[in-house]
Amino acid sequence: MEILLRLHPTQRHDKQIEAMNPVQKKFADQRKKLKNLSTRLFNSKTLVLSQTTPYEIIGEYEHAQIRYYASPNKAYQEPLVFVAPLAINMAIYDLYPYRSLIKHFQHSGFDVYLIDWGRLNYAHRHLNFMYFINAAIPHCIEQIRQHSHSEQISLHGWSMAGVFVMLYTAYRQPQIVKNLMVLGSPVDSYASGRIGQLFKRSNQLISRNHKLKQALHQGSIPPHFIHTPGIINALGFKILDPKGWLDSQRQLFLNLHDPQVLHEHATLGSFLNNMIDYPGGINQDMVLNVWLQNPLKNGIIRLKDEHIELKNIRCSLFVGAGQSDQIVTAAAAQPLSQLTSSTDVTFTLIPGGHLGLMSSQKSANEFWPKLTRWLEQRSTKIHKETA
Template sequence: MTTNKFEQATRFAKTSAAFMKNAVQRRVNKQNYILADKTENDVIFRDGIMSVKYYRPLSCDTLILESGQSLHVRRRRFAIPLVMVPPLGVFAWIFDLLADRSLIRYFLAHGFEVYLIDWGKPTIENADLSLENYAIDWFPKALAAIREHSGSDEVSLMGYCMGGLLALMYLASHPEDDKVTNLITIASPIDMHKANPLGLVSQVLAMPASLIRRKTTFRLDNLNADGFHVDGKTLSWLFKMTNPLGVVSSYMELIRNLADDDYVARYMTMNEWFTNMPDYPGATVQDMMRKMGLYNRMAKGQFKIGERLADFKAIHSNLLAFAGDNDKIVSIAGARAIMSIVSSTDKTFHIVPGGHAGVFTGSKAVHTTWSIAKDWLQLRSKPYPRPVKNP
């Protein structure tokens, strides 16, 4: 009996020590717990704060997923590279989270050459970055660098949320680029009047805004972009407020598991996504509010970006689009609108489990969004005639 009490006391002491260590270290040495952005890559292009990364083939023979599933790493590669396009307002490393929850590693394991467009870290000094900068200037430069590096004119694009919109805007404004063979969008809000939670507000304001525009010289785009700039802390707070109970619940789970090193590291890595957000450029917010919020022009099929007309009927790429069944930011109807604005003949729409983040990289995403996208893309990509050697 005395021995059992001694063992219990010892376990309690060890658990308490681990609890206190993690409670202190996660604040003092936060970066030691952040396990994202660890896959080997090379920066092949840079322009200002934007860069393009190439991810080297995995050196391991097996990739273990969070669920415990074991994937054999395919050495024979597909010839059409996959270009991942992140949204604004987050860091691009959300595509490369924990080793067993990395979208990049998942597609590398399945034989794809993977590239990532990284929009960088805008600050108030970049408040003048507009849709024109992203879709007309940087996007074609990024694809040119990828095509040169890969040796393939054909590419596939995968965009999450705003990343999907930027991919669509690029294609719609560059009809001469007919080599984007495949396009995948995940939780991308096409019809802003059906988006959650501001769609109704946009609809209500659209008529008076249009009247003011016709009757006066006032134009939203004539205002200073600095006034529309959203700093990262505000953006993080707004995102968390879409599911405040979830934020509290996850924090309570952290407290209960604070003695578990692995749990703390996983929590800290995921939490970094929602807590540490880059600024959202003011001119882009301005563009989105006017063209897509008030006037819902993407859902209507076309609008101008700079001097170019973005006509979404000019898009003929094979299309796969996803919406989350519990997404509090992008409604199913808002995402489904993509099916009517493009001219693609090969197009598929899937509703999958998850909220706005979960549909992209939640615990179920590997068996839903990822698996569906992988199967769909493999059928529409061309394999190399020979395997690629281990790096």
């Protein structure tokens, strides 16, 4: 009821409009649209619906916190652990009260944990892949195992976090990861449409200059030079998918009379406009290694003095890609399916783009149930004692 009231605050006013003549209705409708537009532009915080699901903080690791969302009807032993990418805030996992990825899995019988990296800033510019895959993620997962009283977990990573979880699983080779889900993550980065071709051509040009190649490929650029603040990340996300951003603005102006469209546009806008810094060390590993050099295409990556091979992944593996993703295309994500030693691999296309595969209505209707069935079939069912 509370959600309905928030979504339909003008129902009484709508009934008054129905009693008017056509001319009065037209002017009343225009006033309503202008009022809604004014609210969206100048008081958008009152429209935001994200992160309403209650949670408990059960652990910390330096700047990171571990959120726990208990299932009201727990049916499976292994908890589902969401590892968040950097730059984003946690709203994407609990975007709307009526369309929340966390709430969906909670009510599907899974205890849910979310690793929130906090608001990284310039002081964290030195952080890199090895920090996350060999320190932060292992420490957080150990706390989750202790709290959940479960030997094994199911691990989910989207976008950069998909790279985190695949490299963590390949490097640490933990038996505790029973099910691994990697969504919208670049493996053959050069195959990722125009963006991939841009990186491919850039690397070809860089390779002609020995000094420049050495500086960019060997990670000798000081992290403070390539650290990017959140505002740049927010702008970059929109530039990489201009069509998606423009379409959302168009839908808003065409539907200013619809309270739900107003709330959803403000909620998604709040998510996109409140991005967090990328540490310089992460840009070195993600942009100048994964994207520029494209090592994961061959199933191996070098990070400092460590070589990590994807063939070390042996658990059940689910790989997904957005059907209309312009940032990480299906051709860029799908090769992971052939690079591991897993004998249980599923690849699927997901409705939506890079963001939509996590949050769109079509993804919620079509993909979330598919992923849930996959996870249920590979999780340990709890047999409750009967009285």
